[in-house]
Amino acid sequence: MSRWRVSWTGYFEQLFKADPPARTLDILGSTVLEADPSFSCEPPSLTEMAQVVNQLMGDKTAGICVYHDVTSTFKKTTIRMKKQNPGYGLHCHRAIITMCKLIGVQDMYAKVSGSTNLLNITRALFQGLGKQETHQQLADRKELHVVEFQDAYGSLPIVVASPKGGARSDPEPEDEIPHTKLDWNEVKASQGMTRSAWANLKRTIW
Template structure:
């Protein structure tokens, strides 16, 4: 029976012997439980149970500021065999044999600053400071990720992405409902990468961790790089309008030195592509993903000067302010239309032609509050004699090739 029932039969047999040998004495048995709540769970789980709220509370927005604790790791700074009293323990904090001499246990001097050093290490725990980001590396708003650079993409086989730079455009938390895991949280990152010479690509990636999502988005954007034509390596070829969803963008070509006057996402995209001078206006939704897709569609659909001249059989002539509005032929067709050919059915206005009959909404400008003031009238009188001087000089050079009085 002992072999069959094991320990329980042996305990019962000992209990019977005690009653036989000492029948007058009462036998008191105590049950001991060697496992408890505190040694079953880890310290992290116990702290989480104290400082957090339930899942139902989290869904209702409670406990947003909870969970912040400053717990000291009492094991940090401790070394086995070293304590506040200086002892030499052979085999623990000292070798057993040094040369041919056997080391004996002994006590050293009482001067020991170990307790002070351990307390200093523990006091430093929990005092976390956010790393200050350099002003050049900051994004759109402080130290947040949108607008910041995350470096070039990782190499693919022998392809090294030299001179590439990747910028984060959107970093947000998204949720998905799983049948077995419930509400699952992930990070969604939209980034764009380019070499500032017309090569660029964008991609969206999701992952449970931020670093993983950033890396996946960067490498995925590198696999979708496309070629975008640039005019004079600094701007677009012509004005155009583009749309995606409820977002519509009107882009205007600007001369050298104008800069990027546009939405911050469009500005970041243009810097990565290599566009330095441009004006853009957004109408409708400002969804970041729609802005990126609409702008790329417009950049890919723009027509070069050679395509326009070949399609219309007309010369493409440009008037620039920096050259005094002198006409400059940009592109010539193989066979030009004669002046007697009818052009009534065709769009003769260049801006209307490249915008596909789309017009940007321009708000009416209101007169300033000082329009009827005495000081403004005096200013107009002083400037009356030279108010159109620069415009007249430019027009004379452009159309008469000479400065002369009328």
């Protein structure tokens, strides 16, 4: 067990076991508990907590762990996460930014739709990250090489995973009509339908 995990565990053990001091009000004579009891150790930093999370999850969250675009819904909260190239940063809700820093996600775009309840956002985020498929798992399931394209290399495909049993000879079948899930808000934005129909109306001033 690492020293960061020991520090983290000891801090929260004191947090749950400590009895906060009490004081008596002069007017009402009632007892009010103070919210901040004193502790003998400092809380762990974000770096230490991230290292503990990586150890608990077997280093699966180290570095960039968003393998593909994923949509996750919990109750009335929907999060659409998109993988981005290195250096893009975190462009998402402030709660998602904090959690991504803890688990090691460095580049991601995420849009929250519906309720912005923090508990719902947390559950939806971890459900989405947990149900995604790694490049190696996708290659083994499809029995094909998995490639990705980056702006720095232009149209040159980069092989990121290969099937363990070798790639099959027949290509992946394609439907005549691709089954692509579209977001209606993005469709309206691309068609210029987000603006009001009355935006360009000329009004006569008397």
